[in-house]
Amino acid sequence: MRRHDPGRRDRIVEVTLELIAEVGVAGLSHRGIARRADVPLGSMTYHFDGMDDLLRTAFTRFAERFSASYAAHFAEVGAREEAVSAIVALIRELSADAGMRDNIVAYELYTLAARDPAYREITGRWMAVSRSELERWFAGDVARQLDALIEGFALHGALDVAPLEIGVVESAVRRLVGA
Template sequence: MSDHARPRRHDPQRRDRIIDACLDVIAEHGVAGTSHRRVAAAADVPLGSMTYHFEGMDALLREAFTRYADQVAARAERRMAAATTLEEALDAFTANIDQDVFGTQRDLIITQELYTLAARRPEYRDITSAWMARTRATLAPFVDPDTAVMLDAMNEGLSLHRALHTSPAGAALVREALVRLARHP
């Protein structure tokens, strides 16, 4: 090694930091405003790390959105895991809608950016489809598959309504909507 060569910095968490920073940049600037340069700056890594760890922006976006969807799905799974009856499942699902899905403005924006990207670019729909499948699987012990689809759709719609409406429905109305769907013959 020559006297002028810099030693490589050992940074085993660099790839994970880049993915997490990408989500932060998406939350602040949207997918359209997300660039390698912005993500590298947010992750505090050299710009060259971006191409070392990811083939391109699409690969980074896929990893970031997949991580985000996995985290949100895992929250729903944890909340639903304690349910042993339909009533407990509906209570847990209500809490998921009321507290977890768009718990922060950051979550709302990242989710909407993923939905928009999946709407424009079908190759991203595998991420949203896997997320929905995991949500529906939490309902499977309590309702039939069609009802699970309807409850998951209600989850998406009520979550958006709560996040974007100036006078959103309260948790009691959310619970009532879920009960009506779950108990419909």
């Protein structure tokens, strides 16, 4: 057992995200998280006020990490036409098998947010970051529509049995932005 373990809290949060991707929120338990994180069970209540506190912390970290990745995706974009291409590339990445873990975690967050305002605050901040990034090239209403389009195509690309047709994606993005 580790007495001095400054990374314990962070490890618990990261393991929680891993387990959400594997078993969903419904499959989580304090014991399972503690076992996977290799921490004493008492660490769970020492660092968090319960499962809800842990979940809010984990989903906040996930949303912040995803927002940073989203911003980095557009960091080199200098013009509107480049933004259109970056949006299409982002949708392709989000709907690829490599993005499935993050998609699962996001869908678990969305499910909680549909019922609980505390989680809706997390998704609200996340969406605001996404829209503000898109507003660098597009009007606010178009940025909001693009954000929804990105989410929708990513969802369909990740869950539909038919492969996502990038030509259809590009056509939709261009139609929406008037390009």
